[in-house]
Amino acid sequence: MKRGIHPASWTYDNIDYMRDQLKAMGLSYDWDREIATCNPKYYRWEQLIFLQMLEKGLVYRKETTVNWCDDCKTVLAREQVIDGACWRCDQQVIPKTMHGWFFKITDYTEELLQDLDKLTGWPEKVVTMQRNWIGKSQGLACDFQVEDAKEKVTIFTTRPDTIFGVTFMSLAVEHPLIDQLIKGREQENKVRSFIEKTLIEKQRASADQEPEKHGVFTGSYCINPFNGERVPIYVANFVLMEYGTGAVMAVPAHDQRDFEFAVKYKLPIRPVVQPQGTELSATAMETASEEPGTLIDSGDFTGMASAEAKIRIIERAEAKEFGKAHITYRLRDWGISRQRYWGAPIPIIYCEKCGIQPVPEDQLPVVLPGADSPDGAHVPLHKQEDFYTTTCPKCGDCARRETDTMDTFVESSWYFARYTSPRNEQAPLDKKAAAYWLSVDQYIGGVEHAILHLLYSRFFTRVLRDLGYLEIDEPFTNLLTQGMVIKDGAKMSKSKGNVVDPSELIEKYGADTTRLFSLFAAPPERDLEWNAQGVDGSSRFLNRVYRLIHQHLDCFNENTASDFSSLDTRNNQLYRKTHQTIARVTDSIEKNFHFNTAISAVMELINQISALSGDDPKNAIESAVIREALETTVLLLFPMVPHFCAEMWQLTGHDTVLDHMPWPEVNTEAAREEEITIVIQVNGKVRSRIQAVADIDNQQIEKMALADERTNQFLQGKSPKKLLW
RNA sequence: GCCCGGAUGGCGGAACUGGUAGACGCAAGGGACUUAAAAUCCCUCGGCACUUGCGGCUGUGCGAGUUCGAUUCUCGCUCCGGGCACCA
Structure with missing residues (x-):
């Protein structure tokens, strides 16, 4: 409507645009x-x-x-x-x-x-956020009888252990009982104008600033059912009607808000829970003590620890029928x-x-x-x-x-x-289809x-x-929360409209380069400041792969048997690298969708191929080995750069469809290094490196290490400890 | 204020359970090829300094600690990001 276009056409146009773009990608x-x-x-x-x-x-x-x-x-x-x-x-x-x-x-x-406990495929962070949002608190709902009236004020507290420290009562300005309490009293007008003023203040309240605590005495008292004390009832601006019961028992010694209020209006402060190692005194306190501790001045409950006292006090309230265990949630109806x-x-x-x-x-x-x-x-x-x-x-x-x-x-x-x-005309959902497909195995969305x-x-x-x-409880088994893309310091989002349009990149470099570049930039869960620098690197890489394949096209013609059992060192090196790459790419993608590391693994393989298959024809790598390396490259890159790979697949003489090819399998035996570098540390510092066969045992290492010239240089005495890893 | 994350070269980012820090890429510098440019290829690239040797010291936000050894573990800070916020 802002744009003066009918939302229907605007929305459908957007959908068309989006669809085109997704297809272009x-x-x-x-x-x-x-x-x-x-x-x-x-x-x-x-x-x-x-x-x-x-x-x-x-x-x-x-x-x-x-x-x-x-x-x-x-x-x-x-x-x-x-x-x-x-x-x-x-x-x-x-x-x-x-x-x-x-x-x-x-x-x-x-x-x-x-x-929430069942959502093991969700990031802990999101689960925590939801838990906090629901905001469960357990405690005591307790009635305080209003003096000289039949009404009761019901309060909710998570700290029943402090109930002997109540020195006043605070009601939300919207509390329905206020009318009754003030009617005909000298305070009536004062309270009414306070309420009026506060309601206006609340309207204006800016969210980031907590207003100062204000309140006013209603003239009424209620009775603390635990010790029979008279407790003055106040109306206070910081009590929320929407949460709990809209009435709070005020324990200034153990609640910071009540403390501030008490100081301001010179109300008594009475400590009833002594934290370990300190001695509270009403006059010396500068802030409320909100820690648990041992109860003092609390009737029968004196001497108990907070945790136990909470339980016992609730039990007592239930037994005497003026209160009961109660749970409140922050979550409200939608x-x-x-x-x-x-x-x-x-x-x-x-x-x-x-x-x-x-x-x-x-x-x-x-x-x-x-x-x-x-x-x-x-x-x-x-x-x-x-x-x-x-x-x-x-x-x-x-x-x-x-x-x-x-x-x-x-x-x-x-x-x-x-x-x-999606086309069901009979019902919102087809129960069978829903049962077959749901829950969603992998759901992806922004943290927002x-x-x-x-x-x-x-x-x-x-x-x-x-x-x-539906037959399921949870919609999404695994959740990946994407980081946000930041553009010019502001988060990019659909609703804000500052979305980077990839079509420019697609036009200049093509969909595959654009895809490769965005996947390579960062792991998906990370926020990313958008910056098209580096896209050249992705473009260069694909060109390199293209040239390399062209250069070795003949490898795909010869139908040499793939016997990898007796390869010389150089051939074996590439063969091994190929399988190590399969392992790394598979792992990166399956574990956490870290395409960036998957891509760098393939880049390493490509570097290795060009290094080994260099100019000297005498050192040529066997066709079968190169072929496997290049085929693997194409298969591994396929999910990320599908068009390019499909073309390479055809180019290399395959009449199969790449989409139907199985994911390459790792030969773990082949992927194992046969020669490893052993780092020798002396006093925790790297002093030397030696090459050894992979299955070398500790004694041999020790022997080699001691024979090593550089190591000896730093030893100068004997070697007291050898630790192996 | 409370609860989560995070901090690694000029930049994006690697480093599996404590064991070669800086993979891979970008940018930068130098060189080769070229009449020239583009493209491509090769070399250098954390810092420091008496670098006469392919070597030394130092270095993963700061300060301690555990350890033969810490980017990784513990404690205490700083800064940045996110969530919640008068929730009784």
């Missing part, structure tokens, strides 16, 4: 399975899934304060807000109250957390409503009489207007009467469609499954998706499983 995708998630043929099934989720209670609508990006005119999920700014356009987000649809990802929290013009419509109808009605399945898909006419109006959906006017599926009266669309992350949460039956896309996909996989479409 020679990437072997199965284009028969291509899908476009913006096509109604795809999102109609997404709408069906939405309805099935709704039926299962996995979708609900509620009013919340959302993160609003005024630039994109849309709501963002919490995961999509980065440093207080929109992940897509970098605009500051602002809070806004509105209705929205939510996916109940929290129903799967524990499973999503537990199963708000999917977006106010985009371009997105999959949420299949819901609002009827004044019947309320919220799902669109009947036989009326799917709910199609975006203008998708068929690219010149259609760029008007937001909620202003397009043609779109939103409909009839209620229940009573038939006039009704209004939902005009929100789904977060585009919904599309990407299951596309990989749709690939298994570590939380968003990968968490949503894990969630969706479970939803689809529970809806009966």
